[in-house]
């Protein structure tokens with residue numbers, strides 16, 4: 219059997235819990251059959267040389283972790299600058315937040331070249347290589363230029379926007395041409411595949427060979443949706459673990475008297491947090507029976523804080539939470555409990571299970587694993603209700619959630635009220651169907667279908 223080599227910006231010990239959907243899913247994918255996980259170490263070296271970085275290797279069970287340090291200049295231009303200052307906002311349809319500083323692209327290319335140079339000697343001829351996410355789009359092209367003939371697949375964890383939004387990136391043509399160095403390109407949703415198909419047709423004159431095969435730049439690439447999932451059984455088991463039980467026991471008394479609404483995410487502008495808080499304020503104003511009862515716990519874990527857009531968002535959010543508590547709070551009840559810290563993943567199931575309603579209302583999201591974790595953690599006899607943005611990748615699958623438009627404050631507040639009032643029989647029916655869906659396409663399905671499709675392909 220071929221060895222699996224996973225390449226991603228974030229690398230995490232699969233035996234430990236990690237925040238961020240990508241690290242969690244890849245840890246799971248690798249620990250099934252073992253392999254090599256290669257990427258950034260998370261270390262930033264002050265005063266180091268651009269394009270250079272020390273490499274460390276360690277063994278974590280059956281997974282070898284090989285990671286490379288980045289110098290400050292590379293981190294600033296590759297990670298903060300191009301990946302999270304250009305690609306992240308544009309791919310999430312936020313041209314207004316992009317910083318098209320011409321200096322960033324040099325660092326992005328330099329780090330991709332360095333990563334390819336460091337990875338090349340570690341590769342064996344029959345390795346299957348699986349590259350992840352927007353940080354590393356040119357990785358296959360760099361490896362091919364160094365003579366790599368292995369099968370290489372790519373998975374984009376974030377949305378792919380429509381052609382005219384993508385075309386705002388000065389290097390859009392080069393980025394998409396780079397994707398044709400892969401044998402297989404995986405996307406989260408059918409909407410993303412449609413955008414890819416339209417882009418390559420309109421901007422690159424690609425020939426569509428069949429619904430998955432596109433020919434351009436002298437190469438054929440296979441592009442298909444592989445919606446990422448979670449390990450449902452592992453997550454359900456976590457729900458009965460010591461940490462989750464402690465969390466559940468400490469909360470259940472209070473929330474048997476009140477109603478808990480829950481939001482869990484990185485503090486990111488793609489997650490629609492200010493819009494959600496405005497909808498919650500509207501709920502309290504419009505449906506006063508919720509006063510003294512409905513409580514929103516909002517966990518917003520720190521993320522990419524060196525970028526101004528993220529620190530500005532934090533201020534906006536804190537001001538909104540403060541004003542809702544100031545306007546509606548009582549001595550014995552505060553409507554919003556806001557936590558700007560990461561909560562350990564093993565404790566989250568206890569919180570999910572106490573909640574009557576989960577608010578997963580991103581403005582755009584590649585998938586959103588929190589939505590799936592919430593479903594997995596519910597008690598089927600008395601399940602909570604998922605309020606889900608129609609703009610999350612997960613909405614293509616989770617049709618029995620209450621789908622909302624997060625830009626519509628009134629409509630979202632009304633749906634939250636419907637969720638709070640939903641009769642038990644309807645909650646059970648919706649939950650049963652949602653659970654079936656996340657079981658059908660879980661993280662094992664995701665790994666197996668992607669890798670089987672890649673393995674079955676003749677190397678290009």
Ligand SMILES: O=P(O)(O)OC[C@H]1O[C@H](O[C@H]2O[C@H](CO)[C@@H](O)[C@H](O)[C@H]2O)[C@H](O)[C@@H](O)[C@@H]1O
Pocket residue numbers: 228237238239240241243351352375376446521522583584585586587
């Ligand atoms: O590595 P960070 O900069 O700290 O950010 C964390 C991760 O955020 C993004 O996650 C995405 O992947 C999830 C799993 O497929 C998906 O459910 C979610 O919708 C995406 O936002 C990012 O794509 C990862 O590269 C980051 O590691």
Ligand SMILES: O=c1ccn([C@@H]2O[C@H](COP(=O)(O)OP(=O)(O)O)[C@@H](O)[C@H]2O)c(=O)[nH]1
Pocket residue numbers: 236237238239240242482483484517519559560561562563566585586587588589591
């Ligand atoms: O305080 C937190 C916040 C989030 N997460 C985990 O981080 C992942 C977030 O993945 P998602 O796909 O929802 O969004 P992303 O952050 O990857 O954009 C999920 O597994 C969450 O359980 C966590 O462990 N602690």
